[in-house]
Amino acid sequence: MFRRWWFIGLLPGLAEGRPARGGRVPKERQELVLREWEVLRDRLTRFAAERVATAGEVFRAAELDLPPEEGAARREYLWALDAYQAAGKLLDEAADLPDLTAAVVLAERAVERLAAAHAAHAGRRPGPPVLRCFYNPLHGAVPAAPPKQSNKARRRPRLGAREAAADRRPACAACRRAIIAGQPPDVLPALLPAGATGRRSPGVLVPYYAVPQQWSPWSATACGAYGEDGPALVLRGEHRRRPPRGRRTRPGATGRPD
Numbered sequence: 001m002f003r004r005w006w007f008i009g010l011l012p013g014l015a016e017g018r019p020a021r022g023g024r025v026p027k028e029r030q031e032l033v034l035r036e037w038e039v040l041r042d043r044l045t046r047f048a049a050e051r052v053a054t055a056g057e058v059f060r061a062a063e064l065d066l067p068p069e070e071g072a073a074r075r076e077y078l079w080a081l082d083a084y085q086a087a088g089k090l091l092d093e094a095a096d097l098p099d100l101t102a103a104v105v106l107a108e109r110a111v112e113r114l115a116a117a118h119a120a121h122a123g124r125r126p127g128p129p130v131l132r133c134f135y136n137p138l139h140g141a142v143p144a145a146p147p148k149q150s151n152k153a154r155r156r157p158r159l160g161a162r163e164a165a166a167d168r169r170p171a172c173a174a175c176r177r178a179i180i181a182g183q184p185p186d187v188l189p190a191l192l193p194a195g196a197t198g199r200r201s202p203g204v205l206v207p208y209y210a211v212p213q214q215w216s217p218w219s220a221t222a223c224g225a226y227g228e229d230g231p232a233l234v235l236r237g238e239h240r241r242r243p244p245r246g247r248r249t250r251p252g253a254t255g256r257p258d
């Protein structure tokens, strides 16, 4: 789902890995892209709502009442509950595709950690954590790493530049294939509002990870896919960072306030 968004090749800053200055995309094309963004936002909102609702059903069916001595299971369970609550909050407050993606990711991680709590409660080892695609955390999981190589295998020829680039970030099979073929991976875009990169810059779409971290907590954490702090950050309201000079305009660059 959400694969091969046709406008990915148009994203400024994809090759450079940083937001581009405005004005490099013709206005008509930019408006077309922003209209497509609205369609995607609506689709992703419906998808995220389904994921959060599914997580809610799982929690209701698999509630746990853990005594204090089951510390490991309680830690997993409390994290899972926070993640589920944060996913619902993000769904209500989402302003852009990365917020909605984080809602999906946290709802899914909540269910995974609930399963880990049940495993700990039953005295079983939890399964390995799911590793999500950095380029678009909505993609399939990253394939498991091959087993450690012997000394003999390590003496094979060194990786080419493209393989090395593909290994730099966790990538699903399709994104890895694209990078090795010299193509851009199928990235999740984010909308930088008008004025974000300069006084007269228009709203532009950029890869989500190119948004400066002080503007979005999702750039560095792959929309909450990595790290433990995502749920607490959302529950404290710290996910609502925005570009300081960005005027919040309706996508389509009409200049009208939101």
Ligand SMILES: [Zn+2]
Binding pocket: 133, 134, 135, 136, 139, 140, 171, 172, 173, 174, 175, 176, 185, 186
């Ligand atoms: Zn991918």
